[in-house]
Amino acid sequence: MGTQPPTLHRPCGQPTFTALTGDRCAVIVRVDTPPLSPTGEVAALTAGRRTYAARGKYLEPRDRWTIPGRPPSADNHVHAEHTCQPIPATWLLPPAPEPTIPTDMEVLF
Numbered sequence: 580m581g582t583q584p585p586t587l588h589r590p591c592g593q594p595t596f597t598a599l600t601g602d603r604c605a606v607i608v609r610v611d612t613p614p615l616s617p618t619g620e621v622a623a624l625t626a627g628r629r630t631y632a633a634r635g636k637y638l639e640p641r642d643r644w645t646i647p648g649r650p651p652s653a654d655n656h657v658h659a660e661h662t663c664q665p666i667p668a669t670w671l672l673p674p675a676p677e678p679t680i681p682t683d684m685e686v687l688f
Contacts, residue, residue: 619670
């Protein structure tokens with residue numbers, strides 16, 4: 580996210596991002612580093628955690644106006660508010676698949 584590297588939260592030792600919420604009152608927030616899947620965002624909200632979309636060096640709060648039509652994806656990273664509890668693996672966005680290079684192609688030069 581942005582230009583800031585993740586830091587370890589001292590009380591729990593988990594990697595987190597700390598950033599401002601941009602031009603919305605410039606509140607400092609701490610979020611967990613792994614991006615959420617769409618199902619993970621619903622689970623995080625149900626568990627009482629706020630969610631934030633990474634926008635450059637800022638974290639944009641997600642709410643009833645910004646969640647519909649913009650689900651978490653590889654192009655839209657959404658992070659859960661940090662609570663010193665590990666995020667369940669079922670909440671996480673799966674890693675992007677490795678690009679495959681066909682090996683049966685003839686190289687012409």
